[in-house]
Amino acid sequence: MARAALTRDEVLDAAADLVKQHGPDALTMRRLAAGLGTAVTSIYWHVGNRESLLDALVERTVADLGEIRPSGRTPAQRIVSVARALRRQLRDHPHLIAMVHERGLTERMFLPAQQALVREAHAAGLQGAGAADLVRAVQFQVVGHVLVERNRERAPVQRPGEEELWSAAPTGGDPALARALAGPVDTERLFAMSVRALVRSLLPPAASE
Structure with missing residues (x-):
């Protein structure tokens, strides 16, 4: 056939x-x-040729990141949804994202997510420098978290590991703390928790829930 x-x-x-x-x-x-x-x-x-193919892949990656759409009932929920979607995109396509960066298109790649965050900042009553701070803080939180996650994933086996270190470290009479720090990291939960706390700290009280 x-x-x-x-x-x-x-x-x-x-x-x-x-x-x-x-x-x-x-x-x-x-x-x-x-x-x-x-x-x-x-x-x-x-x-x-191959360079034209790489350029086309980069252009499509930039366009795909523009497909992020907020979801949720409140500005805070929608901002968190943008952050989580952006994190997934960066984690799912690390090599393509690196190609975008190498071709000097990183700022253009982030622009659609930034614009979505600006709309939600305005909906929450933020303007000017306050809105800009929220946009950049959320973007830096996402990028920083992804970099830490990738570094942990690619790091060699640690000896001693966290479990051994925390079994002997002083914890101020808090054994539950030692057990938690010795256990595996739920990066998705940790990211959601940290970005929600960040957004709450930057939005007006009435819009932070």
Whole structure:
């Protein structure tokens, strides 16, 4: 059975999958063509050379980050939803995000999420510097949290680990604290808790719930 005509979106989807799984260095036109079951010339016809393909992937990554839509009943809930969605995007596509950064498009990539946060800041009654502080604080919280998560995930096995360290460390008579710090980190819960606390501290009281 003949293969259906290849589309540009299929080429970009396959290229994005390769980058996501193996990093940008794994993305070659020959490997991409083999994965799609087509000739290398067909890949060139749809997306041009490798640099043009990388540019197209970056543009699509930037556009995808623009798809973040707030959800929730209050400005605080909607701001937290934007932060959580942005975190998921950054965590799900680290290699593509790195490519965006390398091409000097990081600020453009974050602009749609910033604009969504501005709308919610205005809805909560914040203007000017107060609104700008909220936008930047939330963005920095998201990026910083993702960087810490990735560093923990990529770090070598720690010896001694947290469990051993906290089993011997003084805790001021709080054994529950030691057990909690020795256990695994629920990064999703920790992120949600910290971003909610941040948003509450920056919004007017009436809009912080």
